[in-house]
Every structure is written in C-alpha cells, then in structure tokens.
Amino acid sequence: MSAWRALSDRFGALPFAELFEPALRQASQGYLVSLRVHRQWQAQVAELLPEAGYREAFAPNGRAPLPGERFICPGEARTPERRYRQHLQRLASR
Numbered sequence: 001m002s003a004w005r006a007l008s009d010r011f012g013a014l015p016f017a018e019l020f021e022p023a024l025r026q027a028s029q030g031y032l033v034s035l036r037v038h039r040q041w042q043a044q045v046a047e048l049l050p051e052a053g054y055r056e057a058f059a060p061n062g063r064a065p066l067p068g069e070r071f072i073c074p075g076e077a078r079t080p081e082r083r084y085r086q087h088l089q090r091l092a093s094r
Contacts, residue, residue: 030073038067045064
C-alpha cells in the first residue's frame with residue numbers, strides 16, 4: 001500500500017482516499033458481463049470447475065455468467081478493501 005501511496009503522491013490526480021473506491025465498489029456490487037467476457041469465461045469453465053473454490057467464486061451456477069448478467073464477487077473486494085481501510089486509518093492517526 002505504501003508503494004501505491006508514493007505513486008499517487010508523485011503522479012496522481014485524485015486524492016489517495018478516493019483512488020480505489022471505484023474498483024472496490026465494482027468488486028462488491030458486481031458488473032454486467034459482456035458477450036466477449038462471457039465467451040472467454042465459458043471457454044475455461046469446464047477445465048476450471050474441478051479446481052477447489054472455483055465454482056463458489058467464479059461459477060456459482062455451475063457455468064460462466066451469461067451476457068448481461070450481473071457478476072458479483074464480494075470476496076474479491078474483502079482483502080484489498082480491508083488493507084486499504086487500514087492504511088487510511090494509519091494515515092489519519094499520524
């Protein structure tokens with residue numbers, strides 16, 4: 001997180017506190033799957049379904065999300081969001 005902070009301070013246009021909000025929101029609220037993403041996902045599902053945790057994280061219905069379907073992966077946001085919030089708290093306490 002400190003490397004992201006240093007890059008943001010040197011080159012960023014947004015305040016650091018706002019930098020990751022869109023990505024965290026998309027991970028927790030999901031996004032609509034495009035036809036291209038569906039096709040790429042579908043091409044790999046049969047191979048990856050047997051992998052531990054894949055079905056739960058990426059194919060909860062046993063298939064790739066359909067075009068136009070909202071895909072939500074809240075686990076994708078939890079760890080980065082927790083680390084990001086902790087970093088902001090440390091900055092605020094300085």
